[in-house]
Amino acid sequence: MSHPLMGKPVDVELSGRAVPVHGMLIDTGPDILVIRSESRYYYVPLVHVQQLRPGESEETDDASGEPPFEPQSEPISYRKVLLNAKGMFSELFITGSQSIHGYVTSVMNDYFVFYSPVYHSVVISLDHLKYLVPYPPHSTPYGMSPEQFPLKPSPVSLSRTFEQQVRKLIGEFVVLDLGEHPHKIGVLKGLDDGMLAIANASGQTTYIHFNHVKTIHLP
Template sequence: MFSLKSRHPLLDQYVELDVSGASLPIKGKLIDLGQDILVVHNGRQFLYIPFVHLQQMRLIVNEYQDIEVPEPHFEQQNDLISYRKVLMNAKGMFSELYITGHQSIHGYLTSVMNDFFVFYSPVYHSVMVSLKHLKYLIPYNPNVTPYTLTPEQFPLKPSPITLARTFDQQMNKLLGEFVILDLGENPNKIGVLKSIDQSMIELSNADGKSIYLHFDHVKTIHLP
């Protein structure tokens, strides 16, 4: 079922994880880990968590009864899992992403590029997500759809945007467009993308004022 690997001391144990940006620890059974990602089952769902956002992992004692872990929703290969393989396997599956703030987004992963991927949501439509800012991915059962929408109500559409290979190239393709950064959690991250110069992004906000942000801190970008 799982990757062939040398055993981690906490593999198949119940653990508590502190993950960057998450307000509460994640708890569950550590069922797999690879070179840059680990997998926890919380009794209901599989959570795929990139190592880069793992701050601490601790053993939980006498808090959980043993739970039966089902087969993963997509087949794992016999070699070590990896972040990129997980994303490729999750393409076209209804999933939940946690990226920023208190918001999760639900939808379908449609494309995986060099350092970002595209996620199609009924709420946000095509969202481009920096690989380094995804906190965790939860794939849902194959018979589950977002908000119980039918395929007719929520058809899986390709991105209307021509995709670049890298996130910075993609941003440059959107110069002059009205964009929403980081899911619009901050009003100053909504506006016209004016320029990108030496990792500084200039955005014109609702008041027409220029707001400057560092490229490395942009987690997502999408068009309204």
């Protein structure tokens, strides 16, 4: 059944993002919305949609940008979007005030790996991606040539689940949630009873509930 706002301008309030996404609702799936804003296509997991409401119409809505993925006969889904985005330069919003840019390289059971020229291989929980915006074909991050920014495999072999992958990094110096807080940078000491322990620069151990860990990467 088509959504009543399909084909109309909308504003989408997302958890963790101060400014709503504005554009036209062009597709929905069981766990994702697709919003076209000028020539950009936002793929938004439904779990982070706090409000979806009618938006103001804009006379200059530019529909010239081609959809990044080929039309499919089956309904769109979050996992299909990630699989289709592999190797395609994309923008992600996860936490804080900034997006990150790079490529989806692997999609596992409940996480995916994103390679960025800034953060390198970032392991991202599927529960915490707020949106993905694929760039046009043949785009590369920061105008770099493919030789300057080749796709690189993760330095750590990949496990099936996010928890298993995090456990592989115990004893390593890691960055959680893109380093948004100093207490999320340090040596990963352990993961017990749902609590992750990380020792910061002063040696103090901070305990973080595992469900709130959005990303982890090696600096």
